[in-house]
Amino acid sequence: MEVYNLSYDEAPVIKTELPGPRSRIALNEQDMLETQSRTYTRAFKLAVDNARGSTVMDLDGNIFIDWFAGISVLNLGHNNPIVRHAIEEQLEKIVHINEVPTEARINFLKTLNSVLPKELKDHARTMFTVTGADACEAAISLARHVSGKKTIVAFGGSYHGVAGDIVGATANYHYRDYAGISPRDIYHLPFPYPYRFPVNVPEEDISKVVIEQLEYIIRDPAAGPGSIGGVLVEPVQGEGGYIVPPDDFLPMLREVTEKYSIPLIFDEVQSGMGRTGKIWASEHYNVSPDIMCISKSVGGGIPASMISYRADYDRDLPAGFHLGTYRANPLALAAGTAILNYLKTSDILDRVTDKGRYIKKRFEEMAGKNPFIGDVRGLGYMIAAELVRDKGTREPATEIANAMKETLFRHGLLMLTCGHYGNVMRYIAPLTIEDHIIESGLDVFSESLDEVTKKMK
Numbered sequence: 001m002e003v004y005n006l007s008y009d010e011a012p013v014i015k016t017e018l019p020g021p022r023s024r025i026a027l028n029e030q031d032m033l034e035t036q037s038r039t040y041t042r043a044f045k046l047a048v049d050n051a052r053g054s055t056v057m058d059l060d061g062n063i064f065i066d067w068f069a070g071i072s073v074l075n076l077g078h079n080n081p082i083v084r085h086a087i088e089e090q091l092e093k094i095v096h097i098n099e100v101p102t103e104a105r106i107n108f109l110k111t112l113n114s115v116l117p118k119e120l121k122d123h124a125r126t127m128f129t130v131t132g133a134d135a136c137e138a139a140i141s142l143a144r145h146v147s148g149k150k151t152i153v154a155f156g157g158s159y160h161g162v163a164g165d166i167v168g169a170t171a172n173y174h175y176r177d178y179a180g181i182s183p184r185d186i187y188h189l190p191f192p193y194p195y196r197f198p199v200n201v202p203e204e205d206i207s208k209v210v211i212e213q214l215e216y217i218i219r220d221p222a223a224g225p226g227s228i229g230g231v232l233v234e235p236v237q238g239e240g241g242y243i244v245p246p247d248d249f250l251p252m253l254r255e256v257t258e259k260y261s262i263p264l265i266f267d268e269v270q271s272g273m274g275r276t277g278k279i280w281a282s283e284h285y286n287v288s289p290d291i292m293c294i295s296k297s298v299g300g301g302i303p304a305s306m307i308s309y310r311a312d313y314d315r316d317l318p319a320g321f322h323l324g325t326y327r328a329n330p331l332a333l334a335a336g337t338a339i340l341n342y343l344k345t346s347d348i349l350d351r352v353t354d355k356g357r358y359i360k361k362r363f364e365e366m367a368g369k370n371p372f373i374g375d376v377r378g379l380g381y382m383i384a385a386e387l388v389r390d391k392g393t394r395e396p397a398t399e400i401a402n403a404m405k406e407t408l409f410r411h412g413l414l415m416l417t418c419g420h421y422g423n424v425m426r427y428i429a430p431l432t433i434e435d436h437i438i439e440s441g442l443d444v445f446s447e448s449l450d451e452v453t454k455k456m457k
């Protein structure tokens with residue numbers, strides 16, 4: 001089925017001041033009824049009427065280009081007929097049941113098994129969870145169970161969720177402060193972040209430095225962290241800044257964890273489901289994990305998450321090892337089966353690879369002419385432009401990134417920031433975004449960059 005003509009053709013279209021009058025009323029009502037701790041309404045001051053493909057229409061008829069896709073929840077775009085039809089069909093059958101097999105559940109499990117990384121493919125076990133954070137929580141619990149050891153190694157810049165103990169693995173300490181939780185039995189190593197690696201070594205040695213540090217804390221009982229029960233890593237970091245590690249990092253990480261029989265966990269919550277041009281980002285490196293966390297786009301907008309893992313890890317798991325009332329919602333599983341089958345059988349992954357290279361090249365061309373874009377990186381549709389005050393010092397330009405976000409919004413483009421300092425503009429549009437919408441968005445980005453640059457110089 002053709003899905004590349006879903007969006008409003010004329011996007012972006014801004015008819016009113018922002019927020020428009022009807023959006024302003026809705027935002028004010030929300031302020032009266034909902035927590036002030038919300039974050040996204042601070043960036044996007046609009047109230048949504050409907051959305052199609054890679055475009056969103058607000059209550060005032062303004063049409064925005066969507067470059068954030070619900071933070072990679074809508075990889076096939078808004079209101080995609082493939083996803084919608086699967087959900088509508090399932091609505092006629094059953095919408096909730098706990099663990100009992102349904103056609104939707106079995107079809108999903110078979111389909112998921114058929115697309116897992118090579119060492120898990122067709123012989124993994126799957127444990128359903130509720131959210132991405134819950135999947136990561138279950139993954140480290142499983143790693144500790146099978147290894148008999150408590151300490152989990154995570155990485156600087158990582159984001160694995162903020163609910164429960166998993167907030168300890170998320171690197172930004174503010175989330176732990178909010179939750180009142182210390183990073184118990186979690187040890188963070190530097191992620192191989194070429195643009196900001198904390199050790200002054202040649203770029204080709206970055207992975208080696210990290211892996212040698214990992215092996216040191218594994219081998220030396222006096223190193224401090226304790227016995228290592230698992231290693232948790234994002235194949236491409238998400239909230240940390242869309243950081244693509246050197247090509248040798250994941251293979252070296254796999255080699256060391258296998259050497260010491262330590263479970264290796266890949267968090268593919270944001271990087272999976274076709275986001276990087278392959279179904280799983282780890283496929284770029286030809287490496288398979290022992291445990292993999294899956295969420296976001298697997299449900300097509302309906303909350304869903306799970307871990308898939310080695311079958312031998314399942315042998316001694318007790319009943320009720322990890323629970324949650326809303327696990328494996330049939331609507332989400334029906335959507336997930338349709339999405340995975342589409343990723344398997346269509347040309348969309350090739351298109352994401354080709355168009356991703358083109359978009360990255362366009363950002364690189366802008367960087368060559370602009371004093372504030374210090375680094376451009378990415379795989380597929382997971383692309384970053386890191387903003388700096390000075391390309392020589394690489395001082396983070398958080399205020400410029402915030403100004404860009406606000407300016408883009410005024411011109412009809414929804415784009416979020418991320419990164420250690422909130423200074424990274426991230427391209428995370430639906431994989432189905434049409435060519436002319438890509439061009440319109442790039443034009444808005446370029447014009448907004450020029451506007452912000454003139455103000456900030």
